[in-house]
Amino acid sequence: MIPYDCIEQAAFNIMERAAIDIPEDYRQSIVELADTEQSELSCFVLKTMIENYGAATADRRPMCADTGLPRYYVKVGNDARPEGGFIALEKALRSATARATHDIPLRPNRVHPLWRTDLNNNVGINAPEIDWSFEPDVDWIDLTTVHKGGLFGTDYRMLFPGDGIDGIKRFLLDALIAFGKRGLACQPAIVGVGLGGSKDACMVLGKQAACLRIVGDRHPDPKIAKLEMELKDLGNSIGMGPMGFVGSSMVADLHIEVGYTHTGGMPMSVHTFCLASRRATVRIHADGHLEYRTDPQWFSKYSRRETVEWSQ
Amino acid sequence: MVAVDQRLQQVRFKVPATPEDIATLKIGSIVYLDGVIYTGREGVYNRVIEQGERIPLELPAVSNVNFHCSPAAAIEPDGSYNVGGVTATASFRFSKWMGKWFELSGAKIIIGKGGMSGQDYRDLFVPAGAIYLTTVGYGTGALLGRGIKRVIDVFWAEELGNAQAMWVFEVQNFGPFLVDSDLEGNSLFEQQGQLINANLESLYADLKPPALSRFGETDNRKDELI
Ligand code: SF4
Numbered sequence: 180m181i182p183y184d185c186i187e188q189a190a191f192n193i194m195e196r197a198a199i200d201i202p203e204d205y206r207q208s209i210v211e212l213a214d215t216e217q218s219e220l221s222c223f224v225l226k227t228m229i230e231n232y233g234a235a236t237a238d239r240r241p242m243c244a245d246t247g248l249p250r251y252y253v254k255v256g257n258d259a260r261p262e263g264g265f266i267a268l269e270k271a272l273r274s275a276t277a278r279a280t281h282d283i284p285l286r287p288n289r290v291h292p293l294w295r296t297d298l299n300n301n302v303g304i305n306a307p308e309i310d311w312s313f314e315p316d317v318d319w320i321d322l323t324t325v326h327k328g329g330l331f332g333t334d335y336r337m338l339f340p341g342d343g344i345d346g347i348k349r350f351l352l353d354a355l356i357a358f359g360k361r362g363l364a365c366q367p368a369i370v371g372v373g374l375g376g377s378k379d380a381c382m383v384l385g386k387q388a389a390c391l392r393i394v395g396d397r398h399p400d401p402k403i404a405k406l407e408m409e410l411k412d413l414g415n416s417i418g419m420g421p422m423g424f425v426g427s428s429m430v431a432d433l434h435i436e437v438g439y440t441h442t443g444g445m446p447m448s449v450h451t452f453c454l455a456s457r458r459a460t461v462r463i464h465a466d467g468h469l470e471y472r473t474d475p476q477w478f479s480k481y482s483r484r485e486t487v488e489w490s491q
Numbered sequence: 492m493v494a495v496d497q498r499l500q501q502v503r504f505k506v507p508a509t510p511e512d513i514a515t516l517k518i519g520s521i522v523y524l525d526g527v528i529y530t531g532r533e534g535v536y537n538r539v540i541e542q543g544e545r546i547p548l549e550l551p552a553v554s555n556v557n558f559h560c561s562p563a564a565a566i567e568p569d570g571s572y573n574v575g576g577v578t579a580t581a582s583f584r585f586s587k588w589m590g591k592w593f594e595l596s597g598a599k600i601i602i603g604k605g606g607m608s609g610q611d612y613r614d615l616f617v618p619a620g621a622i623y624l625t626t627v628g629y630g631t632g633a634l635l636g637r638g639i640k641r642v643i644d645v646f647w648a649e650e651l652g653n654a655q656a657m658w659v660f661e662v663q664n665f666g667p668f669l670v671d672s673d674l675e676g677n678s679l680f681e682q683q684g685q686l687i688n689a690n691l692e693s694l695y696a697d698l699k700p701p702a703l704s705r706f707g708e709t710d711n712r713k714d715e716l717i
Contacts, residue, residue: 198575219498220519220669220683227627227634227667235633241576243630244563284565284575287653297652328630330581339702349698356691361605361680363581365629418690421628422605422669424683455630 181320183262183271185467190275193324193471194249195283196459198241201232202473204393205369205431205456212367212428221426225367228421228454243455246285247326249276249301250308252391252477256317259465269309272322276300276307285326310383312482315489318465323475325390325458332364332451335382340445344406347374347447348413354449355414355429362422367431368451369394370414376438378446385448388434390458391477398435399483407433421454431456436478439485503664507555508599513622516670518679522624523666527643527659528556528602532580534655536588538647539595547646548659551597559585559603561654563632564642572642574660576632579604579625586611593619602668604629605680612676624668625680631667638665 206229213225235242251272255261261268277300280287287299289306301307314321334354338346351372358364371389373381397404411433420426440446462470481489499521504512506526516522529548538544559582563575582603589611592598601607602624607616616623626635641661648656671679704716 223499223521224627227631231628231631231634234637235576238633238637240633240636241563242633244561244576244578244632244636245580245630246563246576281565284563284573286561286563290652297654299653336705337703341702343699345698346701349695349701352694360684362629363605413694417694418687422625423680423687425686453630454628455632 181259181261181463181465182467183267185469186261186268186320186322186463187271187275189461189463189469190251190272190322190324191279192469193322193459193461194275194279194285196471197324197326197457198246198283198285199235199239200459201235201242202393202456202458204395204473206232208394208431209367212431216420216426216428218420218424218426220422220424221420221428224421224424225428241283241285242457243328244286245328245455246288247328247455247457248288248307249279249285249324249326252310252312252323252325252387252475254312254314254321254323254477256319257313257315258318259320260318261320272307272309273302277302312477314479315481320463321460321476322463323391323458323460323477326455327390327457328365328453328455330363332358332368332453333386333449334358335378335446335448337378338445338447339443342445346445347372348410350447351410351413351449352417356417356419358451359417359419359429360423362424364451365453365455366421366451367428368453369431369456370411370433371450371452372410372433372435373446373448373450374435374437375440375446377440380438381440381446382448384436384438385450387477388436389450389452391475392434393474394432396432396434403435403437407435410435507551510620513599513620514674516622516673518670518673518677518682520670521666522668522670523664524556524668525663525665526556527554527661528558528665529554529660530558530560530562530656530658531592532559532561532585532655534647534651535657536585536592538651540588540591546596547657548644551599553659555597555599557592557596557598557601559601562658564653564658566645566648566653572645574639574642575636577635577639578630578632581605582607582623590615590619593621600624602626606671606678609676609678609681612672612678616672617674617676620674622670622674623672625671627667627669634667635665638662
């Protein structure tokens with residue numbers, strides 16, 4: 180049985196890590212982009228960002244004051260037993276969110292969509308979002324938090340099979356150019372592309388591709404992996420860098436996730452995870468021992484299976 | 492990597508900024524500030540401009556710098572403040588209030604995210620003798636948080652919530668910012684955008700047309716998209 184308090188504390192701790200410490204994979208990609216960037220304005224922006232990551236870690240303060248919409252992704256081992264069951268687990272995540280909002284502090288971004296009521300704790304109706312997935316044959320729980328800025332950089336389009344790869348490129352360019360102007364997407368971004376599924380699933384897949392896979396990670400299907408690289412290069416050929424200045428640093432990496440979809444369509448979503456690409460994961464072992472990391476390892480052979488039965 | 496620091500002009504001056512300080516700024520210059528600044532966005536503009544409430548501090552005597560920002564900050568039960576990161580919010584949304592705000596507040600510098608339209612600079616900023624500074628990145632919350640030495644006051648925290656409240660900060664070496672608009676209404680974003688736009692057509696040259704059009708490619712609501 181995994182104690183409630185242990186889950187709550189772990190959920191709090193990753194909120195703090197996410198808000199303050201930039202994941203090394205992303206930081207490294209910004210360093211590399213700064214090395215190749217030829218535009219002095221774009222280069223200045225990248226160097227300032229690197230300095231900012233250092234200041235955040237040194238001072239223990241959030242790297243970006245827009246601490247986004249803090250939320251959780253939970254992967255539960257089939258043999259894991261949280262104390263109080265899953266209702267208690269959800270309560271622990273809500274409690275940790277409220278506590279972290281005050282103590283770190285995070286910006287209390289969450290408001291009622293109509294009345295703009297702000298409870299000052301990032302908790303409310305349907306908030307924080309909690310996404311669930313499962314893993315066979317293990318007894319741990321992985322908690323991941325993502326703090327993603329929310330206003331710009333996400334779009335959806337229903338493409339058709341006849342649109343093919345050209346249609347995918349066209350939509351990607353449209354989205355990156357539109358949201359990249361003036362740097363509203365706070366690029367260079369980790370871009371997530373969702374392909375297929377139902378409309379809602381397509382959005383979810385793209386979002387998870389952006390937020391839950393690290394820079395350098397490639398899709399296990401070699402043809403999709405190749406497309407990821409091709410689209411990444413396309414994004415960096417726009418001629419736009421950070422803040423929408425002339426430059427070549429638009430896409431830090433690009434990830435594609437696919438889901439089987441309606442035979443008549445090819446829905447596509449685009450998501451950009453910004454200069455404050457904040458994610459942190461903790462594995463809570465059955466004995467309450469905590470292990471931290473910045474790679475969520477959200478997608479697995481199990482989650483990407485295409486068979487009825489599951490076998491390793 | 493290009494050696495940026497030698498090539499971009501860098502300036503630091505005191506707030507309230509003098510007309511002479513402001514006149515020296517060129518688009519693309521890097522700016523750091525010392526003195527007092529205040530936050531103000533839709534919540535504050537609404538109260539003052541739409542509802543006619545008095546601005547709760549002496550402007551522009553105390554400060555002529557308005558920051559479009561909500562800090563990641565908490566007000567403790569004992570009334571003290573914990574300021575973590577500070578980041579700007581996108582300014583273009585506040586366009587409809589800016590003209591009146593310049594009149595009422597005497598602001599000469601607006602700090603925000605992403606600039607405003609060239610039109611706004613020419614119609615609102617230039618007549619008011621004001622310029623726009625953009626934050627860098629934009630997620631430089633920690634660097635800007637470092638520059639905040641003290642919370643002098645917070646107004647309307649109860650009524651508007653922490654995010655929309657009017658925070659008054661004492662700042663030191665606060666930055667970096669980039670000058671987006673100058674006193675003539677030139678805009679860095681506009682200039683850079685035009686350079687990029689020149690290349691956009693060619694990106695699409697080899698891509699076949701879409702199976703279904705969509706709004707955005709036409710703005711006539713009577714058009715069929717097929
Ligand atoms: S998009 Fe990201 S980096 Fe930009 S302001 Fe929002 S959270 Fe910060």
